Amino acid sequence: DVKVTQSSRYLVKRTGEKVFLECVQDMDHENMFWYRQDPGLGLRLIYFSYDVKMKEKGDIPEGYSVSREKKERFSLILESASTNQTSMYLCASSFSGRSYEQYFGPGTRLTVT
Amino acid sequence: KNEVEQSPQNLTAQEGEFITINCSYSVGISALHWLQQHPGGGIVSLFMLSSGKKKHGRLIATINIQEKHSSLHITASHPRDSAVYICAVSFNNDMRFGAGTRLTVKP
Numbered sequence: 639d640v641k642v643t644q645s646s647r648y649l650v651k652r653t654g655e656k657v658f659l660e661c662v663q664d665m666d667h668e669n670m671f672w673y674r675q676d677p678g679l680g681l682r683l684i685y686f687s688y689d690v691k692m693k694e695k696g697d698i699p700e701g702y703s704v705s706r707e708k709k710e711r712f713s714l715i716l717e718s719a720s721t722n723q724t725s726m727y728l729c730a731s732s733f734s735g736r737s738y739e740q741y742f743g744p745g746t747r748l749t750v751t
Numbered sequence: 752k753n754e755v756e757q758s759p760q761n762l763t764a765q766e767g768e769f770i771t772i773n774c775s776y777s778v779g780i781s782a783l784h785w786l787q788q789h790p791g792g793g794i795v796s797l798f799m800l801s802s803g804k805k806k807h808g809r810l811i812a813t814i815n816i817q818e819k820h821s822s823l824h825i826t827a828s829h830p831r832d833s834a835v836y837i838c839a840v841s842f843n844n845d846m847r848f849g850a851g852t853r854l855t856v857k858p
Contacts, residue, residue, distance in 0.1 A: 739784070
């Protein structure tokens, strides 16, 4: 079974704090993705990575950065958290070629106060 | 405008009812995905299809490429089917998601 794990299920942070969300997959997938999910808006892509040290901006990269130093690990960084970044964050991975099935982690519900 | 539109947004059914969720898209696609998200967040893939029909247990997914439309059917619905169902499409090395349909099945 493919397993995608995320470092936290729930996180509460203060405005201005630096926040790290980590994602690990065990299927040797080339692609990894970070999404945020908000009511009525569906999943929106923040960043994705198709290889180690490679990254591409998604639809809403502002206020976020990412790091992929190892193939199995993809980190999302909020440099200075703001209240409008309160959301559900979902990580996913897939084999290369973005039409392939994506496998999702359990999600991290981040609240910024 | 979202490339993927789902209807209805919310759906409440009685146990045993036949359920249909619809998905329309506006772009040429290489595949369409139906995903299920239970309370608590985790998303699992139910189907990936590019033509015709697929069946898995009580779930059936159909797609009409010419009409740019797909449906997800649940036969003999059960309270454990309560979840958010998400339609997504793959195209041009990209993937777009619908906003989801929240299904509640009452016993």
